[in-house]
Amino acid sequence: MFQESAVGFIQKSSIGIHAVSPKGIIKYANQFELDILGYLEEEYVGHHVSEFQINDKCLNDMMEKLGEFKNLINYPSRVQGKNEIKYILYNSSVYEQGGEFIHTRCFGCEISQKVYEVLVEESAYLKG
Template identity: 45%
Template sequence: METTNYRDRLQLPLEELVDFVENASIPLHWVDKNGIIIWANQAELEALGYSQDEYVGLPISKFHADEPVIHDILARLTNNETLVNYQARLKCKDGSIKHVLINSNVFRKGDEFIHTRCFTRDISDMVQEADRREELLRRLEDSEEKLKISADIIASSYDAIISKDLNNIVTSWNTSAERTFGYSAEEMIGKPLSILLPIDRLAEEQEIFDRLSAGEIVQHFETQRVTKDKRLLEVSLSISPIRDKKGEIIGLSKIVRDITEKKQEEKRKSAFVSFVSHELK
């Protein structure tokens, strides 16, 4: 009895079959052998934003964003191939583009091409998400490359380049800093920068920070610093604030140039000029 009812249900009235395809939630359409759309269901029309008159009766190529793609699709179907998840881009009425997967084959009578049976699935969100991830990865790679280049520049710089946090703790120390002051990076990173300051200049770091916080540019600031072996160096400082994403100062970066030899040369020249001036009197 149940088998009979099941078989009876298979003999669906034409009206129900038509309703099934016309109102299915999956976009469907038929294209004839000349590439003309001869039928589309409501889901297809709504997905692209066209009315029946604006869509049916027109070449399917008119709605594809990539002409070679639709030519390939029609050629494959003409050769009796079945398309599974064939990716394409369709033009919507509002000018936007939908990324879709097409599943299609051909309904034939004998060897005659009657029409295609095309199912279209919108994957625009998936494609956009994949593009977004790809862009983020590209930006990350660019950022990492820029960081590597910056790190290489800092590491190979002739000048000592030092950064510290707001607690005056050293956070970076390049090779030139090691050469200039005699301390290795392992000895200095995590230690207070005040190690390098002469006793009479301990207040200088706070003064520099206050100037930077007020928006002042601090460049070629001449002062003195102490090396590991207690030598007193004449140095020129160029200092920049390190800011977070909110623009808040979270540390300072310093370029330190040893100008001791330059200062000594200036003293020698000054002494020579004084001597000559005295002798000429």
């Protein structure tokens, strides 16, 4: 039987979790996500994702797919951490009510640059 509260489960998870509004504003990030990127909550939450996503083509593709209520599965991305570039593999879906995009449900784990490069070779959105 599951004993822990859902809030505790999310907050103490060992995977980065964040939520983004349809306008691209980061609405929530758990501590693991903040720790990976090296930001304090006030340096990250409330800011636009474009401040952190390095590749505009990647960001536009992600937001377009999510705007169409498509899931992102194993989606590689370069993210500007506070002190260095981070390579993150994202899985994300949209929380919606009555057909309205409320926010994303985004899960990310850090990967190596080499793994990122292999995944990008397989990802159509970054080719060309």
